Amino acid sequence: LAKTTQPISMDSYEGQEVNITCSHNNIATNDYITWYQQFPSQGPRFIIQGYKTKVTNEVASLFIPADRKSSTLSLPRVSLSDTAVYYCLVGDGPYNQGGKLIFGQGTELSVKP
Amino acid sequence: DTAVSQTPKYLVTQMGNDKSIKCEQNLGHDTMYWYKQDSKKFLKIMFSYNNKELIINETVPNRFSPKSPDKAHLNLHINSLELGDSAVYFCASSPSSAGHEQYFGPGTRLTVT
Numbered sequence: 761l762a763k764t765t766q767p768i769s770m771d772s773y774e775g776q777e778v779n780i781t782c783s784h785n786n787i788a789t790n791d792y793i794t795w796y797q798q799f800p801s802q803g804p805r806f807i808i809q810g811y812k813t814k815v816t817n818e819v820a821s822l823f824i825p826a827d828r829k830s831s832t833l834s835l836p837r838v839s840l841s842d843t844a845v846y847y848c849l850v851g852d853g854p855y856n857q858g859g860k861l862i863f864g865q866g867t868e869l870s871v872k873p
Numbered sequence: 874d875t876a877v878s879q880t881p882k883y884l885v886t887q888m889g890n891d892k893s894i895k896c897e898q899n900l901g902h903d904t905m906y907w908y909k910q911d912s913k914k915f916l917k918i919m920f921s922y923n924n925k926e927l928i929i930n931e932t933v934p935n936r937f938s939p940k941s942p943d944k945a946h947l948n949l950h951i952n953s954l955e956l957g958d959s960a961v962y963f964c965a966s967s968p969s970s971a972g973h974e975q976y977f978g979p980g981t982r983l984t985v986t
Contacts, residue, residue, distance in 0.1 A: 802977075862918075
């Protein structure tokens with residue numbers, strides 16, 4: 761499974777757009793990119809998944825360049841409640857073996873008033 | 874409606890004791906997991922069951938024994954607890970053994986004294 765690298769922490773202010781970039785230089789052809797969000801004292805929550813180009817849902821957007829060696833999670837107009845740890849994962853989903861998720865250290869996002 | 878529930882939420886016990894953590898999901902999913910999150914926030918998969926059958930068994934001390942009485946339940950029993958077992962344990966489930974979208978429970982904080 762490809763290793764991911766993301767910033768350890770980021771600060772932002774309410775109402776701003778936040779972009780968290782994840783590097784995955786050795787991503788394999790059949791690997792998908794998935795992001796999870798974890799609030800303090802809660803389990804991780806699936807946010808978004810993509811393979812290439814751009815994916816958007818009601819929570820976030822995921823931008824993946826053509827070489828797929830990195831990806832950017834974009835959170836529009838963050839609020840204080842978006843303060844959480846964000847994990848980038850890479851693996852051969854939706855056909856991965858046994859549903860094995862490999863979590864890295866994550867990015868701790870702090871949103872200030 | 875609680876999708877993935879765990880009991881207890883907190884567990885404080887002494888070294889050498891045996892304890893169990895229970896997990897139940899009402900999502901109708903086929904696959905369930907146990908993860909361990911240490912003090913540095915790293916999440917690591919321990920076990921995965923698909924339709925009551927063990928499919929992932931990571932390098933975990935054999936003091937840890939999962940048991941799945943049916944596909945809606947996956948319990949974790951820990952024998953001879955050690956200080957290093959202190960962590961937050963998360964249960965998760967997914968519709969199948971493929972794919973990266975997993976639903977996590979609220980976690981059980983285990984403290985071994």
